[in-house]
Amino acid sequence: xxxxxxxxxxxxxxxxxAVHQLGIKGLEAIVVxxxxxxxxxxxxxxxxxxxxxxxxxxxxxxEELTKNLLEQIKPFKTEFFxxxxxxxxxxxxxxxxxxxxxxxxxxxxxxxxxxxxGSFEPRKLSVKDSEKHEGKSLFYSVKNKDEFKNKNISIFxxxxxxxxxxxxxxxxxxxxxxxxxxxxxxxxxxxxxxxxLKNEGKIxxxxxxxxxxxxxxxxxxxxxxxxxxxxxxxxxxxxVLSFFGLIMKLGPIAExxxxxxxxxxxxxxxxxxxxxxxxxxxxxxxxxxxKLKLILSGFHEVALASVECFKRARPNEKYRFEFTTSSKxxxxxxxxx
Amino acid sequence: MPKITYKDNQENSKTIEVENGLTxxxxxxxxxIPGIDADCGGSMACATCHVxxxxxWLDKLPKAEEAxxxxxxxxxEPKKNSRLSCQLIVSDKLDGLIVTTPExxx
Numbered sequence: 001x002x003x004x005x006x007x008x009x010x011x012x013x014x015x016x017x018a019v020h021q022l023g024i025k026g027l028e029a030i031v032v033x034x035x036x037x038x039x040x041x042x043x044x045x046x047x048x049x050x051x052x053x054x055x056x057x058x059x060x061x062x063e064e065l066t067k068n069l070l071e072q073i074k075p076f077k078t079e080f081f082x083x084x085x086x087x088x089x090x091x092x093x094x095x096x097x098x099x100x101x102x103x104x105x106x107x108x109x110x111x112x113x114x115x116x117x118g119s120f121e122p123r124k125l126s127v128k129d130s131e132k133h134e135g136k137s138l139f140y141s142v143k144n145k146d147e148f149k150n151k152n153i154s155i156f157x158x159x160x161x162x163x164x165x166x167x168x169x170x171x172x173x174x175x176x177x178x179x180x181x182x183x184x185x186x187x188x189x190x191x192x193x194x195x196x197l198k199n200e201g202k203i204x205x206x207x208x209x210x211x212x213x214x215x216x217x218x219x220x221x222x223x224x225x226x227x228x229x230x231x232x233x234x235x236x237x238x239x240v241l242s243f244f245g246l247i248m249k250l251g252p253i254a255e256x257x258x259x260x261x262x263x264x265x266x267x268x269x270x271x272x273x274x275x276x277x278x279x280x281x282x283x284x285x286x287x288x289x290x291k292l293k294l295i296l297s298g299f300h301e302v303a304l305a306s307v308e309c310f311k312r313a314r315p316n317e318k319y320r321f322e323f324t325t326s327s328k329x330x331x332x333x334x335x336x337x
Numbered sequence: 338m339p340k341i342t343y344k345d346n347q348e349n350s351k352t353i354e355v356e357n358g359l360t361x362x363x364x365x366x367x368x369x370i371p372g373i374d375a376d377c378g379g380s381m382a383c384a385t386c387h388v389x390x391x392x393x394w395l396d397k398l399p400k401a402e403e404a405x406x407x408x409x410x411x412x413x414e415p416k417k418n419s420r421l422s423c424q425l426i427v428s429d430k431l432d433g434l435i436v437t438t439p440e441x442x443x
Contacts, residue, residue: 045382117376117383123411123443158410180415185407210414228417245411247443248376248383284378293378 001105004030005313007098008112009086009253012040014283014298015114016069021306023076024322024330027313029112031078032100034085034119039066041116041284042295044246055296065295075335085119089256089279094312096278110309112302113265113274113281118250125156125242127213137220138240148173152236154223156211157243158184165241166203167193176204176235178211178225206233214240253285261287271308272301278312280305339432343370343388346440355427361436362386362422372438379423381405385443386422387412388436398425413439 006022008015011033022029035044042051042062050059060068081104088099089111098106122140124130130138142148142165149172155162158179163186166177177194184191197203212226215234223237250263259266259275264287267273272280272288282305283298291297310319324330331337338354341364355364365373365386374385381404390398395418401409405424409415422436 041377041382045377046380049380123413126413126441159407180410181406183406185410245384247385249443 001097001107002030004028004106004108006030006110006112006309007032007086007096007106007108008114009033010040010114010116010283010285011035011038011080011082012114012116012283013042013065013069013295014302015040015112016066016073017299018112018114018282018302018306019073019076019078020069021302022309023073023078024324024333025306025310025319026329026333027306027310028076029078030081030106030108032081032084032086032098032104034083034121036082038070038080038082039063041248042066044120051295053294053296075333085251087252091276094278109278109312111279112305112309113253113279113285114283114298114302115250115253115281115285117248117263117284118253119248120246121249121251122242123244123247125211125240125244127211129214133214133216133220133240137216137238138214138242140242142169142241145169148239151238152176153239153241154178154235154237155241155243159243159245160186160190161243162241163190163194165243167197169241170197170202173239174204175202176206176237178206178209180208180210182207206235209233211240264291270304272305273308280309339427339429339434341427341431342433342435343372344435344437345372346437350435357428359427360423361388361425361427361431361434364427365422370438372442373422374442375423376443381408381421381423384408384412384421387415387442388420388422388438389416389418390420390425391435391437392418394431394434397430413441413443 005027006029008018008029008031011031019029047063084100084102087101090097095107095109096111148169151173153173154176155166156178166175209225209227212224214220215222222234224234226232265281267281267286269288272282282301284293340352341355342352344350353368362375376385377383405421409419
């Protein structure tokens with residue numbers, strides 16, 4: 001079990017800035033996020049969309065914002081645990097024990113929940129038996145492409161993931177690409193490659209249609225798709241890959257005994273602590289009178305929460321408010337001379 | 338104020354008055370209409386405010402932008418009359434609009 005001052009749940013912009021606010025106060029944090037990289041919604045939902053309301057930054061994309069925040073917290077050498085979801089939070093006297101679905105355990109006097117709308121998970125198919133086949137012949141991501149060699153693969157979706165994997169896997173498998181409308185959305189080069197492979201008969205494209213059912217007892221043997229005109233077609237399939245994007249699920253957070261209001265966690269607006277001492281909620285996931293779901297609000301929230309985190313992590317030290325412009329301590333922590 | 342009717346997939350319906358300028362999604366959220374999640378808060382990034390628009394209203398709505406159609410690809414059981422309710426801005430012209438929420442949003 002790893003000991004730290006603060007466990008931050010969520011590596012979105014607010015979680016990242018929490019590292020900074022804690023770091024300049026001399027506190028160490030670890031960050032857990034269910035995605036495979038930092039940035040949260042900024043990276044997953046709108047990496048290329050410009051944001052116009054970050055103070056003193058007239059315009060930046062979600063990707064740039066994330067990159068700059070990571071740069072800003074570099075001096076603190078924070079450990080990140082990606083592809084992990086916090087499943088359990090248990091009290092141990094003045095500390096909290098945090099367990100992830102990857103069997104990592106942390107102990108800390110503070111937890112900052114910067115979880116946005118919850119953890120990102122793939123949107124799943126809803127046809128009968130889809131759960132039964134999941135992980136065996138139905139997948140929502142490709143971890144090891146060697147498992148997809150010499151198969152009949154049906155790929156669902158019309159975006160980048162579906163197109164990229166159709167191209168990649170067509171090198172050694174028979175691919176059927178299925179989408180609900182005739183237009184695909186992808187990089188021009190990808191789209192022309194797909195067209196080329198289609199003309200060469202290496203990829204079969206079925207549109208506009210949707211999955212009607214999967215057939216097979218142990219493993220999927222075939223699928224049925226339904227076209228817009230009502231026609232149904234059966235396709236021999238060993239593997240179904242489905243790429244309908246990610247959805248956000250609150251998940252286990254709802255079970256930690258925190259006061260909730262719909263899908264948000266109630267906090268006070270003095271230090272953004274929840275009804276449990278030492279557990280804070282900041283950013284989109286918290287609610288208090290007048291709450292605005294803006295990145296800049298989250299930045300303010302972590303600044304205040306970090307003060308209370310300090311008091312809990314260093315009960316024998318007195319907290320002193322300091323400016324980055326003049327504090328020798330802060331400048332040392334930032335590696336500035 | 339324009340009246341908007343929200344139906345669920347069981348045909349239960351609720352009609353509420355929604356102020357001009359709000360979106361059909363905001364009308365639902367402010368009035369605790371179940372079935373519209375709107376996880377991303379209306380930034381057209383999540384497809385959890387997906388609704389089916391009654392056929393006769395389809396032509397009266399401004400056409401969906403490309404980005405909305407792309408997002409609908411990610412919605413739960415999209416159909417021809419699918420729209421994201423965060424992109425439907427209420428006006429007097431939409432008085433009487435009927436939308437149906439899908440079985441679930443995610």
